[in-house]
Amino acid sequence: MKLLLMWILVVLVAARAQMSPQVSPQFPPSSQASQIPQPQQLPPSSCPQKNYYINRKDHSTWSEAKERCQLAGMQLATIDTREKYFHLRMQLDDLNIGDGFWAYGTSIGRGTFYWPATKQEFTFADWGPNQPDHFGGNEDCLDFRKYDGQYRYNDLNCNNRQGFVCEYP
Structure with a gap:
């Protein structure tokens, strides 16, 4: 376990030192979860001390996405400010990715x-039209998806499978 944690630290330090868009960190294999394919690295963030990684190939539930980010020494993206929101949205638009992605927001009650x-609690939110709607009574996880060509917040069933965005300082 110590060797795995040391390896993760070395990989993260090396990835941080090489912040060009072509460099992707290696996610460590784990007996607790399937190995994560290498995500696309987004260019360095203009948001202070945040770097983002996107994984659109390994569709996961919200809980699995959270665990996979943590196993790689990161966390699901907390898009809690206008600056983070617009930066991540621009990067996803530049990559021409239209899928929905898990982010690190969840519901503590209807809406x-x-x-x-x-x-x-959310102090900044750019919800899609008529969102959050808690459709079917079980949409408690935050999804970041396109509405009318722009990424916006959406509530979604946590058991849906889709890509996810990780962040690390």
């Missing part, structure tokens, strides 16, 4: 969402 990383 009330919070960021588990900060334990704060």
